[in-house]
Amino acid sequence: MxxxxxxxxxxxxxxxxxxxxxxxxxxxxLSAEFEVSKPTMSAHFSTLLEANLVDATKSGRTITYRLKMSVLEDALLGFAQVFGMELKTDSETSDTA
Amino acid sequence: MxxxxxxxxxxxxxxxxxxxxxxxxxxxxLSAEFEVSKPTMSAHFSTLLEANLVDATKSGRTITYRLKMSVLEDALLGFAQVFGMELKTDSETSDTA
DNA sequence: ACAACAGTTAGATGATTAGCTAAATATCAA
DNA sequence: TTGATATTTAGCTAATCATCTAACTGTTGT
Known part of the structure; x- marks a missing residue:
């Protein structure tokens, strides 16, 4: 955490x-959206991977990153709960279907 | 933020x-609850003050720290909303009155 | 005035961090 | 095989960070 x-x-x-x-x-x-070098971005991706906030799948010579929404949710939820807040995820909100 | x-x-x-x-x-x-030196704790208090997450009031030779719950809430809420989560604060939950 | 106390500031140190360039790895296309 | 492309690894630097001890400031009690 x-x-x-x-x-x-x-x-x-x-x-x-x-x-x-x-x-x-x-x-x-992703790198194209930032003004830092690719190696710097690569390091950021590593950090996000280690935090388990994203996953990566290699296909050919590209690597695709995906947000692991549930991990982010759980972390925020867990923290918020300690402080008496309640977190509702998108799926619980309104536009479930 | x-x-x-x-x-x-x-x-x-x-x-x-x-x-x-x-x-x-x-x-x-607060310091008594941690195993680090008082100066180290003092530095942590400064960081929390700069983030506006606590406030401090001096009385005699003691300084009392208080959590600024609304600032923490707003930060978490703001961030969560970007990701389509909804945050409910304690006061909105059940025991409002 | 003086000593004890609560807390901070000063100054140093070792670890981590974000950034860079250059080089390596691996895939694709000719 | 050669060259281009996508991304990472290697190695460096400068800045920030968490920690420490020692010294300072301000308050209280005698």
Whole structure:
């Protein structure tokens, strides 16, 4: 859980997750949205992978990253609950179907 | 907001907030709950103050720290909403009155 | 005034972090 | 095989971070 919060501490990584929210993207596509070098982005991806916030699948010469929404939810939910907040996930909200 | 996430990245600081959830405590009382030196704790308090997650009031020679619950809520809420989650605060949940 | 106490500031250290360039790995296409 | 492409690994640097001890500031009690 500490790994998740460490991962969320960096604005670039938070924005990566945000972009991934709309759907999977390759390392290259993600990198294109930031003004840092690819190796730097690669390091961010590693951090997100270690926090288990994304997963990666290699296909040919591209690697596709996907947000692991449930892990993010669980982390936020767990933390929020300690402080007496309640988290509702998207699926519980309104537009389930 | 980045300051809030940076503040939350450290486990000691998260536990300080958690302790403060039950009520205000002095710097000394808080320090007593951790195995690090007082100057180290003092630095953690500074970080939490800069993130606006706590406030401090001096009275005599003690400083009392208080959790600023609404700031924590707003940060978590803001972030969660970006990911399509909904946060309900304690006051909205059941025991409002 | 003086000693004890609560807390911080100063200054140092070792570890981690975010960033870079250059080089390596692996795939695809000719 | 050669060249281009996608991404990572290696190795470096500068900055930030968590921690420490020692010293300082301000308050209280005698």
């Amino acid at each position: 500490s790994r998740v919060f460490k991962a969320l501490a960096d604005p670039t990584r938070r924005r990566v997750l945000e972009i991934l929210r709309k759907g999977p993207k390759t390392a290259g596509e | 980045s300051r809030v996430f940076k503040a939350l990245a450290d486990p000691t600081r998260r536990r300080v907030l958690e302790i403060l959830r039950k009520g205000p405590k002095t710097a000394g009382e």
